[in-house]
Amino acid sequence: MxxxxxxxxxxxxxPRNVGKIDDADGxxxxxxxxxxxxxxxxxxxxxxxxxxxxxFQTFGCASAIASSSALTEMLKGMNLEEAQKISNEDIxxxxxxxxxEKMHCSVMGRDALEKAIDYYRGxxxxxxxxxxxxxxxxxxxxxxxxxxxxxxxxxxxxVTDYVKAGGGCGQCHDQIQEIIDSVTGKETPKxxxxxxxxxxxxxxxxxxxxxxxxxxALKQDGGDIELIDVDGNQVLVKLRGTCAxxxxxxxxxxxxxxxxxQEFVAPELVVEEVQ
Amino acid sequence: xxxxxxxxxxxxxxxxxxxxxxxxPYFMESYGNPSSMHILGGQAGIKLKEARVNxxxxxxxxxxxxxxxSCGTESDNTAIWAALKSNPGKKHIVTTRVEHPAIKNLAExxxxxxxxxxxxxxxxxxxxxxxxxxxxxxxxxxxVSVMWANNESGVIFPIEEIAPVLRDRGIVFHSDAVQAVGKxxxxxxxxxxxxxSLSGHKLHAxxxxxxxxxxxxxxxxxFLMGGHQEKGRRGGTENxxxxxxxxxxxxxxxxxxxxVNTRVRALRDRLEKELLERIPNSMVNGDQxxxxxxxxSIAFEYVEGEAILLMMNELGICAxxxxxxxxxxxxxxxxxxxMGVPFTAAHGSIRFSLSTYNTDxxxxxxxxxxxxxxSRLREMSPFWADxxxxxxxxxxxx
Numbered sequence: 001m002x003x004x005x006x007x008x009x010x011x012x013x014x015p016r017n018v019g020k021i022d023d024a025d026g027x028x029x030x031x032x033x034x035x036x037x038x039x040x041x042x043x044x045x046x047x048x049x050x051x052x053x054x055x056f057q058t059f060g061c062a063s064a065i066a067s068s069s070a071l072t073e074m075l076k077g078m079n080l081e082e083a084q085k086i087s088n089e090d091i092x093x094x095x096x097x098x099x100x101e102k103m104h105c106s107v108m109g110r111d112a113l114e115k116a117i118d119y120y121r122g123x124x125x126x127x128x129x130x131x132x133x134x135x136x137x138x139x140x141x142x143x144x145x146x147x148x149x150x151x152x153x154x155x156x157x158x159v160t161d162y163v164k165a166g167g168g169c170g171q172c173h174d175q176i177q178e179i180i181d182s183v184t185g186k187e188t189p190k191x192x193x194x195x196x197x198x199x200x201x202x203x204x205x206x207x208x209x210x211x212x213x214x215x216x217a218l219k220q221d222g223g224d225i226e227l228i229d230v231d232g233n234q235v236l237v238k239l240r241g242t243c244a245x246x247x248x249x250x251x252x253x254x255x256x257x258x259x260x261x262q263e264f265v266a267p268e269l270v271v272e273e274v275q
Numbered sequence: 276x277x278x279x280x281x282x283x284x285x286x287x288x289x290x291x292x293x294x295x296x297x298x299x300p301y302f303m304e305s306y307g308n309p310s311s312m313h314i315l316g317g318q319a320g321i322k323l324k325e326a327r328v329n330x331x332x333x334x335x336x337x338x339x340x341x342x343x344x345s346c347g348t349e350s351d352n353t354a355i356w357a358a359l360k361s362n363p364g365k366k367h368i369v370t371t372r373v374e375h376p377a378i379k380n381l382a383e384x385x386x387x388x389x390x391x392x393x394x395x396x397x398x399x400x401x402x403x404x405x406x407x408x409x410x411x412x413x414x415x416x417x418x419v420s421v422m423w424a425n426n427e428s429g430v431i432f433p434i435e436e437i438a439p440v441l442r443d444r445g446i447v448f449h450s451d452a453v454q455a456v457g458k459x460x461x462x463x464x465x466x467x468x469x470x471x472s473l474s475g476h477k478l479h480a481x482x483x484x485x486x487x488x489x490x491x492x493x494x495x496x497x498f499l500m501g502g503h504q505e506k507g508r509r510g511g512t513e514n515x516x517x518x519x520x521x522x523x524x525x526x527x528x529x530x531x532x533x534x535v536n537t538r539v540r541a542l543r544d545r546l547e548k549e550l551l552e553r554i555p556n557s558m559v560n561g562d563q564x565x566x567x568x569x570x571x572s573i574a575f576e577y578v579e580g581e582a583i584l585l586m587m588n589e590l591g592i593c594a595x596x597x598x599x600x601x602x603x604x605x606x607x608x609x610x611x612x613x614m615g616v617p618f619t620a621a622h623g624s625i626r627f628s629l630s631t632y633n634t635d636x637x638x639x640x641x642x643x644x645x646x647x648x649x650s651r652l653r654e655m656s657p658f659w660a661d662x663x664x665x666x667x668x669x670x671x672x673x
Contacts, residue, residue: 002581012582013589018655033658034618036579036607040657057657061581065655204387219396224407226393240407 004062005096011066016073019055028115030108035137035164037064037105041112043075045120050079056112063095063102070094071109084117086110087150088162103162107147133175136168141179148183156180169212202265203230209264210237214257225257233268235261249273277591280637284477285426285454285570285628286595290520291479297523298481301516309513310504319515326522330486333525334452334471335462342487342505343518347453347474348377350487351420353498353509354470355381358418358447359390361494365417368392371403371432372613377472378420378451379609391415401430401561401614409440418447423455423471427597427610427626428561429570431455438467447493453477453485457528458535458567469493475517479630480524484517531631539629540568542638546627547571549642554649556662560597560616560624569629572597574620577659578652583625586648592641597624619658 004012024042031038037060044053054072058065071091075083088106092098098106130142147153147162156176160167166176180186197205207227218224222242229236237257239249250273258271281289301322307315309323327338344350355368355378370382372394386392393411396404403421412419419441424431434450441448449470455461457478463471470493475484489495489508501510550573551557560572575583580596587594597608607621616624627641653659 012585015655029657033577033622036622038657057655059577059656059658060579062585064579065582224396226411227391240410241404 002063002099002102004066004099007070007094007096008063008066008098011069011095012062015065015069017053017055017069017076018057020057021053021055024055026116026120028112028117028119030111030115031060032138033059037061037108039064039068039108039112041068041071041109041116043116043120045080048079049081051075051077051083060105060108061102063098063105064108066095067091067098067105067109068112071113075113080117080120083113086113088147089151100161103151104164107162111143133179134165134168134172137164139163139165141175144176144179145183148180154180154184171212197266199230203227205265206230206235206261206269209261210257213260213264217256218252223252228274233266233270235269235271236274237271238274280592280633280640282627282629282633282637282641283593283595284630285429285626287476287482288479288630289632290476290481291524291527293527294480294520294523298516298520301519306515309515310502319513322519322522323513323515326518326525329522329525330473331488333461333529334456334473334488335464336488337491339506340463340488340491342489342508343513343521344485344487344509345483345514346485347375347451347472347477348485349498350453350472350474350485351375351377351449351451352381353487354449354472354489355385355418355420356498357489357495358449358470359385360496362417362447365415366390367413367415367417369395369408369411369416369419371395371397371421373397373401373425373428373610374420374422375426375451375453378422382420395421397430397613399615401425401428401610402565403432405433405436408437412441412444412446416444416446418449420449420451423450423452423461424459424567425561425610426454427608428572428614429454429567429628430561431459431565431567433565434468435466442467454567454570457524457531458569460532463488463490475521475524478524478528480521481517484514484521486521534631536568539631539633542633542635543569543571543627543629546629546638546641547573549638550645553642553646557649558620560611560614560620567628570626571628572624572626574616575623575625575649576619577656577662578623578649580623580625582652583623583648586652587645590644590648592644595626595628597621597626619662 021042021044025045026043029040040057042055043051046052054075056068056072058068074086074094088110091106091109130140133139133141133144143163144159144165151162153159153162156166156173159165159176166173210225210227214225224240226238226240228238253271253273261269301319305315305318307319309316309320327341331338331341368382368385368390370378382392395408421432423434438448448468450468451472452461453472453474456473469490471488473486476482495508497508499510504510504513554575556576558574560574584596597611611621611624
């Protein structure tokens with residue numbers, strides 16, 4: 001069980017400012033159902049630029065709800081310049097701290113606030129969004145870089161705790177490490193060239209590509225594929241489920257599976273089906 | 276003190292008072308090492324033998340086919356390694372996508388270390404893809420490991436159907452029956468698995484004791500090398516008191532099968548039916564027919580499982596969740612993902628697992644208390660109001 005502070009428990013069990021503001025001046029939304037948490041933040045500003053009301057709607061765990069509640073409490077009475085300076089660390093501190101694995105809840109608060117302020121200023125369109133690094137949770141390089149810098153993060157695990165990136169399939173770990181290294185000023189060793197792969201590395205990469213790129217697509221149609229052997233550049237596979245009975249399976253093999261493997265592993269690969 | 280309504284019996288169970296009573300003398304009175312040649316050793320040895328008879332009796336085995344271990348995980352690891360070591364030429368393993376981590380993580384490790392592993396998928400109801408299963412068997416298959424029943428969905432797998440096929444093909448068959456033993460009649464005389472794991476703390480014995488059934492004439496090599504204990508099949512001084520506790524618990528479980536299958540099943544069914552009726556946008560995960568009588572996994576859409584659990588905890592209700600946030604990982608349980616439960620539901624899935632200790636009043640209490648918790652969280656959720664547009668978001672992260 002997580003060790004939450006009394007303040008987290010209080011803001012979870014008795015959340016302040018739940019709801020929406022229909023004529024809000026600022027609205028910011030982050031997260032998604034798929035990610036497991038999401039926050040929609042609303043605020044209202046008076047003519048002097050002071051936040052007079054703030055409300056939230058949150059889907060998520062106890063610390064996500066508590067972080068949202070805390071943020072709205074902090075915001076009320078602040079002017080926008082002050083609000084803009086709120087960091088995820090401030091939100092966590094307001095709650096007397098969050099478990100390390102839950103820091104991403106405070107980051108979600110900061111991100112929603114930032115979006116809401118941009119919305120208020122009509123700057124939502126201008127923002128440079130960056131490139132997606134973590135596909136599983138839709139996290140960009142800019143978000144990772146900023147969180148690494150602001151929270152002095154040093155490991156991939158830290159990054160996962162703070163912005164979730166890298167917490168799914170793990171394919172982006174190398175890229176996250178590169179970002180950490182660039183922030184901390186460390187040289188990143190050059191990526192290994194694919195051509196220099198040992199046989200074992202090649203088999204592993206083929207398996208990973210099958211699992212990540214190919215299987216999900218076949219699964220949608222009730223099919224599957226199994227790697228039987230790798231002989232030089234010849235990849236022997238067996239089609240399963242509906243694929244095995246499908247008249248178009250050879251097309252799938254040559255055009256889909258082979259193309260993917262050539263793209264992700266090595267261009268000289270040839271796919272053959274074992275009967 | 277608040278009354279605790281405990282419905283997390285697939286996680287662990289209360290130790291039965293009769294089990295504790297049996298164990299107590301073996302801490303401070305008859306505390307001997309069963310291997311010792313004196314009265315204290317003798318007393319422990321006799322009880323150990325008795326426990327073995329009782330555990331064997333629960334699953335229809337011979338006493339000498341029972342090896343005591345420290346937990347279900349040790350039993351699982353022992354079984355898989357034993358099968359691989361006795362078939363050194365074979366490099367293929369078949370298991371399922373929904374195994375307990377004790378098998379899943381071991382299989383993933385083996386897949387990276389020289390073995391080929393097929394993870395058989397399940398359908399939306401958590402049922403095994405039997406065509407895929409049979410097709411995946413090869414002459415190179417060293418061992419098949421399929422759980423008897425799933426811990427999260429409660430779905431029971433067709434072990435009875437699989438066993439004779441594997442027997443004919445000469446493939447070692449192991450089943451992790453940790454969730455099944457004590458809740459269902461499991462009989463290795465009728466269902467010919469070669470090895471079977473069980474765990475004490477899932478059937479009202481203490482934590483830290485388990486057993487592995489190894490069918491006579493099945494090739495075996497020990498996982499823990501050491502002394503001559505367990506006929507050389509598992510080194511290490513026996514956890515005497517806990518094994519005696521497991522023996523007593525086995526005896527009680529046999530007597531209580533009927534109650535689990537009737538009274539506990541009725542409680543579970545009522546809880547499930549009422550919750551589904553009272554809470555909109557809720558559904559059962561998994562096949563409701565072939566299922567453990569004590570388990571129900573219910574998805575409450577648009578809310579997150581940890582938040583539900585902690586609010587229930589405030590009311591003294593203990594259950595568990597397949598949600599990401601409770602486990603420390605960021606994705607919903609591998610079982611719900613393998614079943615293709617939509618994201619809208621996976622994050623808000625709660626598992627209730629009952630035991631003979633649960634009462635009508637407790638079910639009544641949850642039926643009354645849970646609906647307001649769900650509505651409260653839904654009112655907080657930004658997705659509840661605009662749920663129409665989200666209903667088709669399918670869980671595709673595998």
